[in-house]
Amino acid sequence: TDEGIISDGPNPYWHGLYPIARLLLWSVPWQFLGISLLNDTMPIQDAINDTAQDLRIGLEKWMAPSVAFDRAAVSEAFMKTYDPRRKNTRIKLNAGFGEGFRHLDGPNPRVLMLGLQFLDRLIAKHEDLSSVANLEAIIQLRQMPGADTIQAFMQALTPQIRSEARQIESFLRRPADMVKSNLFQFESQAKRFQILGEAGVAMDEFDYDPDTVIPAMSVGDENYVEELDRSIPRDRRAQFFTKQLVFVVAPNSLIALNAQQKKLTDLQLARMGFLDFWTLAESMEIGNVGTPPPIPLPPLQQPTPEELQAGLMIPGAPQSGNGKYIIDPESGQLLEIRVPLTVTERLLAQAKLGIGMTINPAGRKAAGDAPPRIQTKDGGTRPTVTEARP
Known part of the structure; x- marks a missing residue:
């Protein structure tokens, strides 16, 4: 082509996909790359520009009005030099020749008032379509120290921004499948362990293909899988193997809509003894905790x-x-x-180790009839966790 040379060769990647992904915040069938989120605001913006320009011209008509001259009363030089916007203008007139000149009125003031009201309506519609209300809600939340910011933010978010966040979450699935496959194709075992943890290292009973994490099984092996037979090329075995690993994006996790509230709920469950501290550490994103014995x-x-x-x-x-x-x-x-897997099994391991949650003996105990909340004190410099008290 005019832009470059196109090679019709095999795909070098195990995932078999083009190494590109489309981010469609507004997906429509007739546009391959989707439509801009501001597509609906473009005609509104044009109307705002035209209306504002008309109002500006109307005001100029009143501030610098047109002037009608009597050629018999004023000279040609006066007509060229007279500027109605200049202040302290002194003009000599001869009463015998009549008025001499007069200012012509601009547009009807009622029309200008209607135009101003129409402009306000257009701006309000533009703010509605461009989700300006979400930004204003966030700014207001920053000005309310001590309020339940998480719950208020959930109530302030409009369905539009929720939909946009879900579109981004769905976009992440395709790059995640590529990254998942590339980890097994290009990364070493040490690097996989650094990124994926213990799940990135092949177990001994499946490591039939040396120096790789892709199993190569033979007929007669325990738990034999036909798609992982050693006679099948490694890339095809890798495609089947990577499909066993699922990439999951929790709803509304991209905008962290429920993350803070979930952490507080897990903290309350751990204090009540219904959640183990390993799961609590995972929820709080605390590393280097290890696994239960x-x-x-x-x-x-x-x-x-x-x-x-x-x-x-x-x-x-x-x-x-x-x-x-x-x-x-x-x-x-x-x-x-x-190794314990479920929360109940982890609680058993926690009890065997003698590990328990420490509850502050001072004050009244939490009632547990409402979710905990984060509040700020001392002018917003000290965050605290507030729970319902009986």
Whole structure:
């Protein structure tokens, strides 16, 4: 083409997509790149410009009116030099020749008043279409120290800005799929561990393809998957493998609409003993907390007789080192020593470690009948968490 050379070759990326994504804040079928959010305001802006110009011309007609001269009463030089906008103008007139000149009135003042009212209506409509009310609401929230800013902000947001945020959230899905695939294709294991944590490292039982995280299985292997057969090219196996990892964008998470309120709710649940501190740390985005220690729990999957024979630990008997199943002496139930996954299981691990939430003994205890709120004191310099008291 005139702009460059187009190569018709294979896609070098495992995700098989073009490395571009469209951000459509206003998606319509007849525009590939969508429509601008200010598309509806363009004719309103043109009308505002035209009306303001008409009003300005009308005012100029009154401030610098047209002048009608009597050629028999005034000279040609006077007609050229006279300016009605100049102050302290002194003019000699001969009463015998009549009035000499007169100012012509401008547009009807009532028409100018109607034009001014119409301009106000246009500006109000423009502010409505351009979501200026959202900005004004945010500015007002900053001027209300001590108020429930989170709840007030949720009430102040219009449906339009909520829709725009959801459009951006849906846009993130395509780049996320590309980044997810590129992590497995180009990043090393150390880098994957830095970005994804322990989930970015292949487990030993699936690491059949050395130096990669893409499984390559053979017929007869445990939990054999046909799409991951070692005879299939790695890029095709990678496409299937990356589909097992799902990228989820929580609704309204981009504008952090519910983030602060959720953190406060989790804090209240943790104080009541209904939420473990690992989940609380994840909600508060506190890093370097670690994972709960393995404890005896009901198995996620019922083990086969071979697995049970190899992994069952019997008190007093020599252990092979890979035992992960025990028999509960009280109930006789089979338990698996594994990392807790659910909140209930994490609470059990927290109780075994003797970890509990510290409650301030001073003052009345929180009633828990209303969500906590953030308030600012001392002129907005000290934020506090306020809870309902009985």
